[in-house]
Amino acid sequence: MLQFRTKGYQGTALHYSPFYDNKLLVSSSANYGLVGNGRLYVLSIQPTGEISQDIAYDTQDGLFDCAWSEIHENQVVCANGDGSIKMFDIGVKSPFPIMQWKEHQREVYCVNWNLVDKSQFLSTSWDGTVKIWSPQRPQSSLLTLNTIKPGFKNNCAYQGTWNPHNKDMLMSVNANGFVSVFDLRMGQPLVQEFLGHAGFEILTCDWNKYRPNVIATGSVDKSIKIWDLRMIQGSIDNSPMNGNTGSPIPMNQLLGHEFAVKKITWSPHSAGELLSCSYDMSARVWQDYTADNNMSRFRKNQCKMFNRHTEFVAGGEYSLWGQPGWCGTVGWDEMCYVFDSRRL
Amino acid sequence: MERLNQIKDQITAPFAQSQETLTSKKSDDVVIISAYRTPITKGGKGYFKDVKSDELLYRFLVEFLAKLPSDFNPGKIGDVSVGNVLNKGAGATEFRAACLAAGIPYSTPFSVINRQCSSSLTTVNDIANKIKVGQIEVGLALGIESMSQFYGPGAIADISDVLKKDKEAAKCGIPMGITNENIAAKYTLSREDQDKFAAESYQKAEKALKQGLFKEEILPITIDSYKEDPDDEDEKPQKVTVDTDGGPRANVTAQSLGKIRAAFKKDGTTTAGNSSQVSDGASGVLLAKRSTAEKLGLPIIGKYIDFVAVGVPPEIMGVGPGYAIPELLTKNGVNVSDVAVFEINEAFAGQAIWSINKVGIDYNKVNPRGGAIALGHPLGATGGRQVATIMRELKTGEIGVTSMCIGTGMGAAALFVKE
Numbered sequence: 001m002l003q004f005r006t007k008g009y010q011g012t013a014l015h016y017s018p019f020y021d022n023k024l025l026v027s028s029s030a031n032y033g034l035v036g037n038g039r040l041y042v043l044s045i046q047p048t049g050e051i052s053q054d055i056a057y058d059t060q061d062g063l064f065d066c067a068w069s070e071i072h073e074n075q076v077v078c079a080n081g082d083g084s085i086k087m088f089d090i091g092v093k094s095p096f097p098i099m100q101w102k103e104h105q106r107e108v109y110c111v112n113w114n115l116v117d118k119s120q121f122l123s124t125s126w127d128g129t130v131k132i133w134s135p136q137r138p139q140s141s142l143l144t145l146n147t148i149k150p151g152f153k154n155n156c157a158y159q160g161t162w163n164p165h166n167k168d169m170l171m172s173v174n175a176n177g178f179v180s181v182f183d184l185r186m187g188q189p190l191v192q193e194f195l196g197h198a199g200f201e202i203l204t205c206d207w208n209k210y211r212p213n214v215i216a217t218g219s220v221d222k223s224i225k226i227w228d229l230r231m232i233q234g235s236i237d238n239s240p241m242n243g244n245t246g247s248p249i250p251m252n253q254l255l256g257h258e259f260a261v262k263k264i265t266w267s268p269h270s271a272g273e274l275l276s277c278s279y280d281m282s283a284r285v286w287q288d289y290t291a292d293n294n295m296s297r298f299r300k301n302q303c304k305m306f307n308r309h310t311e312f313v314a315g316g317e318y319s320l321w322g323q324p325g326w327c328g329t330v331g332w333d334e335m336c337y338v339f340d341s342r343r344l
Numbered sequence: 345m346e347r348l349n350q351i352k353d354q355i356t357a358p359f360a361q362s363q364e365t366l367t368s369k370k371s372d373d374v375v376i377i378s379a380y381r382t383p384i385t386k387g388g389k390g391y392f393k394d395v396k397s398d399e400l401l402y403r404f405l406v407e408f409l410a411k412l413p414s415d416f417n418p419g420k421i422g423d424v425s426v427g428n429v430l431n432k433g434a435g436a437t438e439f440r441a442a443c444l445a446a447g448i449p450y451s452t453p454f455s456v457i458n459r460q461c462s463s464s465l466t467t468v469n470d471i472a473n474k475i476k477v478g479q480i481e482v483g484l485a486l487g488i489e490s491m492s493q494f495y496g497p498g499a500i501a502d503i504s505d506v507l508k509k510d511k512e513a514a515k516c517g518i519p520m521g522i523t524n525e526n527i528a529a530k531y532t533l534s535r536e537d538q539d540k541f542a543a544e545s546y547q548k549a550e551k552a553l554k555q556g557l558f559k560e561e562i563l564p565i566t567i568d569s570y571k572e573d574p575d576d577e578d579e580k581p582q583k584v585t586v587d588t589d590g591g592p593r594a595n596v597t598a599q600s601l602g603k604i605r606a607a608f609k610k611d612g613t614t615t616a617g618n619s620s621q622v623s624d625g626a627s628g629v630l631l632a633k634r635s636t637a638e639k640l641g642l643p644i645i646g647k648y649i650d651f652v653a654v655g656v657p658p659e660i661m662g663v664g665p666g667y668a669i670p671e672l673l674t675k676n677g678v679n680v681s682d683v684a685v686f687e688i689n690e691a692f693a694g695q696a697i698w699s700i701n702k703v704g705i706d707y708n709k710v711n712p713r714g715g716a717i718a719l720g721h722p723l724g725a726t727g728g729r730q731v732a733t734i735m736r737e738l739k740t741g742e743i744g745v746t747s748m749c750i751g752t753g754m755g756a757a758a759l760f761v762k763e
Contacts, residue, residue, distance in 0.1 A: 034347050081347075107347070151365075156350065175350075199365065200357055220357035260354045279355055 001308070002338040004051035009039045011330025013065045013263075013315035019073035021321035022046075023054070024338075026330050027078050029062030038063035040078045042090050045338065057088050057095060065315075067111045070118040075135070077121060079108035085123055087135065101133060103141050110159040116167035128155035130172045130182070145172070145182055145189060152176040158203045159263075165212040173202035173217055181229065194232050194248050197221045204263045210271035211291070214251070218261030224276055225250035226288055252290045256303050257282070263315050269324035275341065277313035282306065283329045285341040304344040309333050366649060366676065367741055367761050371635040374472040376646040376760070377482075379629045379732040380408055380563045384720040385590040387491040387622035392586070394574055395567055395624070397431055397490035398438035404626040405446035405486075407563040412630070413641060418447055420640065421630075422480025424454045425470045427463030427487040428724035430494035434458040439488065448484075458724070461689065461748050462653065462756035463487060464627055465727025469651035469758065471631050481636040487725035488626040495622055515658040516752045521608035521619065523661045523751075524692035528613045530660065531698055535613040538693035539601040542618035542717045545690055546596035549714025553592050557713055561732040562587060591621050591720040618693035623720030627728025646735050649743075649759040650676055656753045662695020664755020665747040666702035672757040678743060680704055685737045687730040689748030690715035699749070712737055731760065738762035 009028035017023035022045040030036035038059040043051050061081035069075035074091040075098075083104040086097035106126035113121040120142065124130050128148035131141040148155040154175040163169035168184040177199040181192035196202050197219035208214035213229045232248045259279035267273035272291025277283045287302040311332035318341075319326035325342040382404050385392045392400055409418055424443055428434040434456040443454055459466040464487025471483035500517075507513040518526075527533065552558060569581030596617075606612035607619070630642075637644055652672040656663050665688050673680060686709055690696045700710055713733060716726065730746040738744045740762055747757035 032351075154350070154353070201354060203354065220354045222357075260357060262354075 002045060002049055002051050004043055004053075004336040006039070006041060006330070006334050006336060008334070010311070010332040010334055011314055011336055012063060014328045014330045014336060015066060015068055015317050016319050016321065016328065017068050017073070018070055018320065019068075024051070024328055024336070025066050025068055025076050026336055027063035027066035027315075028330070029064070029081070032332055033062040033064065033081065036062065038078070038080065040066055040076065040088065042076070043336070051336065051338065055090055057097075059086065064107065065110045067113045067121060069135070070113045070115060077111050079111045079123060081107045083108060083125065083127070085111060085133065099135060099138050101138075101141065103131060103144075104129065109156065112161050114162045114167060115164045116162070122160050122162065122170055124157035124160040124172050126156040128157055128174070130157055130160045130170070132184075143184070145180075147172055147174050147176075147178065147180050149176045149178065154201070158201070159205055161206055163207050163212070164209050165207070171205055171207070171215065173205045175201040177202060179205065179215075179217055192229060192232065196225060196227070197223065203260060206264055206266050206274070208266050208271060209268055216264050216266065216274055218264040218276060220260040222255070222257045222259060222261065222278075224254040224257075224261055224264055224274070224286070226252040226254070226290060252288055254286050254288070254303070256284060262313065265317050267318050267324070268320050269318070275316050275318060275327055277316045277329055277331075279312045281309050281311060281313060281331070283309070283313045283316050283327070285327070285344065304341065306337070306339060306341070306344055308337055309335060366678065366743060367647075369634065369647075369763070371633075372476075373634040374475045374631055374648040375634045375637055375644045375763070376648060376731070376735065377630040377632050377637060377642045377644065378408070378411055379561070379627075379645070379728065379735050380411065381561055381627040381725065381729045381732045382565050382625050383562050383586050383589050384623045384625035384722055384729070385586065386720065387495060387624055390492075390590040390624060391567060391570055391584055392490065392565075392624035393492040394571070395490070397428070397435060397488055397493055398442045400490060400565070400624065401426070401439055401486065401488040401626050402442035402445045403565050403567075404488075404563060404628065405442060405448070407565065408628045408630075409447055411563070413643075416640065416642065419449045419451060420482050421448060421452045421484050422482055423471065423474055424448060424452060424484045424486065425467035426454070426456045427458070427465075427467040427485070427727060428456055429458055429460055429463055429489060430491065430499055430723065434463075434724075435488070439486075459653070459754070459756070460751040461691065461721070461723050462727055462750045462754070463724040465651070465730070465746060465748065465756050465758055466653070468629050468631065468648065468727060468731060471629075472648045472651070475631060475633050482630070482632040482640075485629045485631060485728065486626065487628070487728040489722035489724040490624045491622045491722060492624050512658075518659055519608065520661070520691065520751055521614050523659055524614045524619070524694045525609050525612045527660050527662050527698055528694040533613065533694045533697055535602070536598065537697060538613055538618045540598040541693040541697050542601055542690075543596050543598040545711065545714045545717040546593060548712060549589075549592040549718035550594050550596075552713035553589070557736070558589060560736050562589075589719055591623065592714065592718045614692055614694060618717060620689070620691050620716035620721035621719075623722040625720065625722035625725045625729065627725045627732055629728050629731050644763055646738070646763050647761040649761060651756070651758040653750075653754055653756045656755055658753035661751055661753045662692055662749045663698060663702070664749035664753075665689075665696075665757060666699035666755070668755035668757035669699070669703045669745060669747050672745065672759055676759055678759070682743055683745050684709065684739070684742035685712060685734055685744045686710045687734045687737075687744070687746040688715065689721065689726055689730065690717045691721065691749050693717060695749055699747075727756075734760060735762060
């Protein structure tokens with residue numbers, strides 16, 4: 001297990017570089033993101049096992065997420081509490097962003113780069129919108145998608161992710177309890193919408209990297225649900241007579257976290273493995289038995305726990321590099337850990 | 345600060361239900377088809393003083409069923425639940441007879457419920473639950489009380505000597521008026537405030553009466569032979585149609601109520617003027633599953649959301665609404681400010697004031713057409729009376745709460761949406 005302390009700043013997200021096998025990007029906020037500055041760390045894992053800081057960018061407001069460009073090895077973006085999105089170039093010796101977009105009306109909570117059409121990334125915000133951006137278009141966003149439900153007090157779009165199988169599909173999850181699936185090829189991009197956790201806030205979501213129709217969502221109801229989008233029917237039809245009585249039934253449900261699930265991410269190496277980070281100070285690695293097409297689906301879900309963090313675990317990701325199973329996590333205890341989940 | 349609240353919400357995970365979810369229309373909702381009541385008359389004095397409780401229920405039911413679409417078959421009613429407090433055995437026999445006489449076929453089952461002053465709100469909950477779990481599709485919740493007939497020394501419970509030795513159990517025998525004196529003493533509620541609250545109840549009721557606001561919810565009841573004095577052989581029995589409440593009086597002020605002597609305790613604050621009236625009356629609420637109501641072509645006036653009953657100390661039973669309402673609202677993710685109208689039973693001015701202040705309700709939203717102090721409190725019929733009233737007070741899409749305290753220490757509250 002390797003570690004790095006983000007001293008004075010509490011980690012909010014961690015991402016592995018898609019270009020360098022030893023680089024990590026960590027976003028963080030002072031004062032637990034409640035008020036104050038943010039800091040974006042670029043870290044390197046040394047051959048000696050140490051994690052060292054390459055560079056750190058300070059921002060005026062807390063940072064809640066970050067992402068590597070999939071097309072340029074030196075470019076990174078971060079989601080700012082002041083509603084802006086900033087892009088830095090880690091090859092340029094300057095503390096200032098090379099590009100900045102300011103359209104969101106409130107805190108930006110997520111940025112996610114498109115893995116197929118690598119010219120685009122998305123952002124989600126407390127203002128209830130999902131916006132799509134391109135570095136080739138510095139003056140404005142490409143598209144705004146609305147996930148606001150009238151009548152709800154909180155319409156915060158916590159997270160959005162691009163479908164890794166289809167460049168035009170993405171989904172977002174919201175504090176109003178809805179999962180929204182968008183297909184940008186459609187005139188009406190919202191193609192599917194359902195209450196994922198019976199109305200509880202949904203904080204995180206991810207597309208399975210091997211099963212194109214399978215997604216996972218994590219909620220304040222402490223559960224992770226795994227869905228096959230083909231099995232969720234009629235969810236856009238709000239007519240009273242369609243018998244739609246709230247939440248559809250997931251394929252699988254992973255129970256174990258003792259507080260809200262803040263972040264989930266599927267393994268890049270296995271169709272049935274995912275990592276979850278929770279306010280219960282643990283990160284867990286789950287085996288989803290519905291991935292196998294054989295008798296083993298009658299096994300129980302298996303769960304392994306990483307419990308080194310001493311505060312909320314806010315972000316985490318699998319390494320694309322080296323032996324499958326390596327993960328990194330960051331949390332409010334100002335710690336960044338890199339560990340081998342197979343050895344838990 | 346908002347960020348802190350957001351993280352707090354993520355950890356405590358309140359149900360993210362919105363007003364829109366509450367007011368949305370789903371096929372398995374429990375909906376209100378109709379809600380009516382009889383006029384409420386004064387116990388021992390009003391037009392219903394010599395009408396037996398079963399006869400009153402029968403006459404009300406005939407009118408109630410006549411209000412439904414003419415092609416509605418009463419046999420579709422899957423269950424009848426009657427709330428009553430004072431009849432022997434809550435009237436299980438005579439009220440079944442009243443149902444049969446009114447045209448509800450013998451094939452429709454029947455039961456009675458006695459949860460003191462919340463009896464007919466509890467029947468609404470009972471019927472709604474049966475619809476929710478799929479036991480029945482349509483159900484009738486009724487409430488009936490003839491305090492003229494049964495209220496008096498005989499209505500006092502006979503608690504055995506063994507239980508009287510138990511300090512907690514003995515408290516169940518405390519007269520209701522004394523429980524209000526206990527609240528007034530414990531929370532220092534003044535006589536003046538209680539009289540002012542009571543006078544406002546009278547003034548609101550008087551105004552509503554003048555504007556004819558009760559006409560829609562009241563079903564006129566015709567009695568064949570009314571005599572002011574049944575023992576007077578010279579008086580001719582006359583046929584009377586009663587269509588107006590007997591309780592409200594004009595020109596009641598806090599000053600005029602201030603002259604009345606305390607009823608329960610020397611230098612107490614609870615008087616006949618700031619307590620609910622002894623009354624006779626009946627009420628009824630027809631509920632159904634939405635899909636069934638639409639199939640049968642029944643009108644839908646509102647939606648039942650939820651019901652909560654809580655226990656409180658018997659010696660201050662009047663605090664019940666102060667505990668039941670917050671629990672109901674929290675459970676359903678509703679803020680006090682989201683509710684348009686509260687119908688809170690005014691058993692006594694003191695307990696009502698305490699409960700309203702405890703929950704933090706705007707007085708303008710409470711009992712806009714007066715409460716039990718002015719209108720009367722026919723115990724077992726009050727819950728249904730409140731539903732009938734609130735369904736006329738609310739505008740489409742608004743949320744309403746009905747609530748009351750319950751003798752022996754309880755509170756009940758229910759949440760409705762007007763459609």
